[in-house]
Amino acid sequence: MERTWRWFGKKDTITLAMLKQIGVEGIVTALHDVPLGEVWTREKIRDLREYIESYGMRWSVVESLPVVETIKYGGPDRDHQIEVYKESLRNLSAEGIHCICYNFMPVLDWARTDLLHANPNGSSNLYFNYAEFAYFDIYILKREGAREEWAAFRFPEGYGEGRNVLAEADALAREMTPEKDHKLVENIVIKTQGFVSGNFSENDEAPIRKFREFLDLYKGIDKAQLRANMKYFLEAIMPTCEQYGMNMCVHPDDPPIEILGLPRIVRTREDIQWLLEAVPNPHNGLTFCAGSLSAGAYNDVVELARQFAPRTHFVHLRSCHIFPSGDFTEASHLGGRADLIELCRIFEKQNPQLPMRVDHGMTMLGDETKGYNAGYSFLGRMFAMGQVQGILATVDRELGITYKQPGFFD
Ligand code: DNO
Numbered sequence: 001m002e003r004t005w006r007w008f009g010k011k012d013t014i015t016l017a018m019l020k021q022i023g024v025e026g027i028v029t030a031l032h033d034v035p036l037g038e039v040w041t042r043e044k045i046r047d048l049r050e051y052i053e054s055y056g057m058r059w060s061v062v063e064s065l066p067v068v069e070t071i072k073y074g075g076p077d078r079d080h081q082i083e084v085y086k087e088s089l090r091n092l093s094a095e096g097i098h099c100i101c102y103n104f105m106p107v108l109d110w111a112r113t114d115l116l117h118a119n120p121n122g123s124s125n126l127y128f129n130y131a132e133f134a135y136f137d138i139y140i141l142k143r144e145g146a147r148e149e150w151a152a153f154r155f156p157e158g159y160g161e162g163r164n165v166l167a168e169a170d171a172l173a174r175e176m177t178p179e180k181d182h183k184l185v186e187n188i189v190i191k192t193q194g195f196v197s198g199n200f201s202e203n204d205e206a207p208i209r210k211f212r213e214f215l216d217l218y219k220g221i222d223k224a225q226l227r228a229n230m231k232y233f234l235e236a237i238m239p240t241c242e243q244y245g246m247n248m249c250v251h252p253d254d255p256p257i258e259i260l261g262l263p264r265i266v267r268t269r270e271d272i273q274w275l276l277e278a279v280p281n282p283h284n285g286l287t288f289c290a291g292s293l294s295a296g297a298y299n300d301v302v303e304l305a306r307q308f309a310p311r312t313h314f315v316h317l318r319s320c321h322i323f324p325s326g327d328f329t330e331a332s333h334l335g336g337r338a339d340l341i342e343l344c345r346i347f348e349k350q351n352p353q354l355p356m357r358v359d360h361g362m363t364m365l366g367d368e369t370k371g372y373n374a375g376y377s378f379l380g381r382m383f384a385m386g387q388v389q390g391i392l393a394t395v396d397r398e399l400g401i402t403y404k405q406p407g408f409f410d
Contacts, residue, residue: 001315001347001356001392002026004060005385006376008195009033009048013370014378016055022382023389023405026060027052028101028357036198037068037081040088045095056406060355061314062092063101063287064251066198067233072106073217074229082233086240093244099313099355101287103251104230106221106262107214108188109197110254110292115187115374116363117329123364125330126375128255128295130160131168136184137260138166139173141208143215145261156297160326187374195373215260223263227274230265234279241283249287249313250275255328256296267296269304276311285311288347291318291359294338295328301338302346309350317343317388318359330360330375333384340388344395352401358384 004026005019016027031040031048049059065088071078089100103109113136117127134153137146150166176184189207193200199214200207221229234248241248256267265271272286286308293299305312319336322328333340347354361380363372372378389405396403 001344001352001354002060003385003389003392004028004355004357005381006063006357006359008373008376010051014372016052016057018378020055020057020407022385023407024057024385025406026058026355028061028063028355029059030062030064032195036066037084039084040065040091042091042094045091045097049095049097059095059097061099061101061357062097063314064196065089065092065100065102067102067104069106069199069214069217071233072104072226072229073221074225074232075217078229078232079236082236086237089237089240089246090244093246098245099247099249101249101251101314103253104226104233104266105253105264106218106226107199107211108260108262109193109199111188111259112192112374113184113187115191116368119362123362123380124368125362126360127327127329129327130155130163130165131172132184133188133259134165134169135172135176136188138169139176140181140185141211141215141260143212143260149261155326159297159322159324161324163325191374215262218262221263223265226263226265227278230275231278234275234281234284238279238281238283242281247283247285247313249285251287251316252289252292254289254292254295256292256299268298269307272304272308276308282311285313287314287316288312288343289316289318289359290338290340290343291316291320291330294318294320294336295322297322297326302342305343305346309346312347312350312354315343315347315354315356316359317356317384333358333361333387334391341391341395344388344391345398348392348395348399348401352396352403356388358388360384 005024006028009032052059112126113129113132114127116124134150194202252266253264258264294301319331319338320328321331321336360375361384363377364380367377367379
C-alpha cells in the first residue's frame, strides 16, 4: 500500500520535511480553510498540490470533502449543495486528485469522551466511556428522550454485563463540577470536531446551543430516511465520478453505535453491503477504517476486509480494544481487535498501490505539550507508522512484492 499521512495543511506544525524523513510517500489532506458548502477552487487546490509536490510527495487522498448537513438530512438546498460538491470534484480531478474520503454521520463526525486516557506504559490514547457519554447527553445536552433511550440501552452480547449506564450517569451527575462539564464538552464537541468537521470550531461560544440546533434538523429522520438521502447523494454524483475518474470512499461511523438519537448507517457488515449494493458503481467505495469498525463488538474486521477489499479505495490502519465493561480505547497498532497484520496481507494482495494511512496514535514522550489535534500526535503516529512499515515489509516479502523505501542510498 502507499504509505500516506494525514497532514493538516501549511499551518500544521508537523511539516512535510519531517514526514519525508519517516517514509511518507503520499499526503492525505483537505482545504481546511474553505468554509463548509463552498466550492474548492482549482487555484486553491493547485496551490496546495504544488506545495506538497515541492517536497517530492503527492496529494494522494482528500480527507474529507465534507458532505454538508443539508445533504444528509435532505434540506431544501440539497440539490444546490450537490452541485457545489460536483464542482469541487471536477476541480480536484483537473488537478489530478481522484480519491475522496467523506462521511455520512449526522452532526458529529466522531466521538470520544477522554482524549488522554493513560495506558499502563505511561503514554495515553483516546477513550470512549458510555456513562460519561450518557451523562453528556442527559445532563449537559438535556436531549429530549435521552433518559428513556439510555434506560433501554443494551451492550452487544458478552460486554457490559450487569452494567446500568443510566444509573452510572446519574451517579456522575452527583459528582460532576462545572469544570468537569466543561472538559467533557471540550472533549466531545470542541477538540474532536473542531479540526475535522466544519460544523464546530474551537472558537464557538455556545457549542451546546449550536449542537441542539443541529440535532433539531434531524427530527423525523430515521435510518431508512438517512439511507435514502445517502443513496440520493451518491446517485446524483456518480455520473461526475465516472466522467472524471473520482473514487468516493465513505468513512465508517466512529464509533459504530447509534448515539444521541441519531441514525447511523455505516456501522456493520449489513450497512456496508447495503450502501455498496444500493449504488453498485465501482466509484462508490469504502474507506476501510479498521479502527472505527473494530470498536463495534459485532464486527469481525478481518472478515469485513476480505469481503469489501475489492470496493476499498483507502485504508485507515488502527485497532481498538473493547473492555469487558463495553467501553473502548485505542490499542497498539500491533494489538487490539483489528489484526492489522492480516489486514495488510489482504489489502496488499488486493492492490499494492492502495493508499493507506496510520490512523491516530499514542500521545507519548511530550506529544501532549505540542497542541496536536486529538489523536494526531507526532511521535505516537510515527511509532505506529514504523510498526506498519515493518508489517508491510514482511507481508511484501511473503507475497513477492518488491518495495524500496524512498530516501535511502541502498
Ligand atoms: C477522525 C477521523 C474522522 C474522518 C472523517 C472522514 O480522526 O477518522 O474525522 O476523517 O470522518 O470524513
